[in-house]
Amino acid sequence: MKLLDGKTVLVTGASTGIGRAAAVGAAKAGADVVINYHSRDDDAAACIAEIEAAGQRGLAIKGDVAAPETATEFVAKAVEAFGKVDVMVSNAGICPFHSFLDMPVETVQRTMQVNLLGGYFMCQAAANQMVAQGHGGALIAVSSISALVGGEYQTHYTPTKAGLHSLMQSTAIALGKYNIRCNSVLPGTILTEINKDDLADEAKRKYMEGRIPLGRLGQAEDLAGPIVFLASDMAAYVTGAALLVDGGAFVNLQ
């Protein structure tokens, strides 16, 4: 018996990085998995191949999470294909690093729309489906350590991560009566496409590594276990929680 046997798990932003690791991790734990992605057709197809190699069914649906209708379509197509939705992992996100004083309006708006509003509408669409099904479910938002601490070039980004953290707290209250659990994971610095350019700066990368008690930056796969746990019945009494997955970076003051 695997942790997610019989469950249908939806993951946004799963063509690469943390979303892909979560999708493949869910499949390895026994779930059928439907993924959303924005632009990387080949990577999305490769993710589905990994899901199928794990012996599970997979389906990729392209769409921009910034548009509310992407969420309702994503959930509807998942139900059409696999009959139900048990878990929504709202992961899609962007972080175009930029200084505060000259931050372009469009960059702020796009970051808010993708990261926060995209997460809101995805969780709302999944929750409506779960309520209609009548047997509970789990929402998991990929927030960030950046929900708790700031970043000089992330003034448009960190509020979206704090917002997702807060969204899971409020939805935990709103949806508890339906046995829908709502939690967030708070990754630290994880080596993915989102920060490839930022961490190409050797000095910055070394500095970030030096802040981490476990002595290394994270890999996308480091998030798979925590996400599978929160999706599973092992976490049946966990809701409104936020799980730091940061190698200890947050607690490392001195």
Ligand SMILES: NC(=O)C1=CN([C@@H]2O[C@H](COP(=O)(O)OP(=O)(O)OC[C@H]3O[C@@H](n4cnc5c(N)ncnc54)[C@H](OP(=O)(O)O)[C@@H]3O)[C@@H](O)[C@H]2O)C=CC1
């Ligand atoms: N890496 C890190 O250090 C940390 C990351 N996070 C969060 O983790 C999440 C995943 O990031 P990560 O894996 O690192 O980054 P990646 O850049 O590797 O992956 C981002 C994923 O999001 C998708 N995506 C981007 N924009 C949209 C959109 N408008 N609609 C649908 N999908 C979209 C991308 O799709 P495609 O490639 O097809 O365009 C891709 O699948 C983000 O929310 C990020 O904020 C949190 C803390 C730390």
Ligand SMILES: C[C@H](O)[C@@H]1OC(=O)[C@H](O)[C@@H]1O
């Ligand atoms: C993209 C950044 O490297 C990454 O994003 C986060 O949310 C983390 O806090 C890191 O800053």
